[in-house]
Amino acid sequence: MTAALAWALVVAVGVLTGHAGLNATRWLRRPSGTATTTDERVAVLLPLRDEATRVGPCLRALLAQRGVPRLEIVVLDDGSVDGTAEVVRTIAADDPRVRLIAGVPPPPGWLGKPYACQQLADQAGTAPGVLVFVDADVRLAPYAVAAAVVTLRDASATLLSPYPRIVAGSGGERLVQPLLQWLWLTFLPLAAMERSRRPSLAAAGGQFLLVDRAGYQRADGHAAVRDRVLEDIELARAVKRSGGRIALADGSRIASCRMYESWAELRDGYAKSLWAAFGPPAGATAVVLLLLLLYALPPVLAVGAALAGVPEVALPALAAYLLGVAGRLVSARATGGRGWPDALAQPGSVVLLGWLTARSYHLRRRGRLFWRGRPVR
Incomplete structure (x- = not known):
């Protein structure tokens, strides 16, 4: 029975793994740099809340964009207390492409990020064109915006998510962050996602x-996802529900992003969102157990069987681990x-993801989820 399980x-x-390779x-899709x-x-839309230490490189990269003669940059300071607005004013100086606006607190029923994005979209007006949402931890190459807009149109899509190259510094980041791309490359059929009208078959990175712009308005914009923690994925689903098409792309040649700069930031960031990513606890439990079975069990089984002198189990278990x-490796090569x-360390990565998921549900159940000083409800 154990040999059958190993095989x-x-x-x-x-x-x-073959599916990831096919994807x-x-x-x-791969926008060129x-x-x-x-x-x-x-209109590039940049929401900021206490990003004084991060916004500089991001904004300078936006000001250095080429190939977009009709570019405007709208920056929203969402109640920052660390001098974020002053940093923006210093860098932007008198550049007419940049507008800095002061955000207002979210009304009842809204989370902070969706409301900030909605305020930005409202400020960008209603004329035809493209809205580009960028986070402060993203660094764009000089032709990134132009290349992404061309890819959006070539894909005949309403929404495009060009996933940046994820920069990981600490050990915790190197264990967890690569799973972001690995998960959708491995489990999401990209071609079917683009063709299907099913909102459940969607992925995006904010x-x-x-x-x-017109598709955003048809989908009711961020108002459609006002209370969603994963507003990026939910916006993609709203676009599908309104009749639009979505597409994913490898943006590693045109953008990079270091989402978290410490273990504490990473831990709390995943606590905020993992409970929303996996749905009800029963479903999350099933997903985590499946991942542990497929990716954490094989090396344990291989070592145990080898020590017990059962090569007919050890060898296929080792093969499963190496696959x-x-x-x-396929995911890393494909996404920079x-x-x-x-x-x-893939088994350890999956175990750590399981722990982060359990912690996220635990903190949510106790009402102890916060992000950037605001409760996540």
């Missing part, structure tokens, strides 16, 4: 997100991430 793991992990080589031009009207490592030797 079943080989088949399952092998299929998933990466055939279906994943080379010189690209768009004549469309583009760090760098483009949406056609999991291969899947992580760090593959070797970090991929060898």
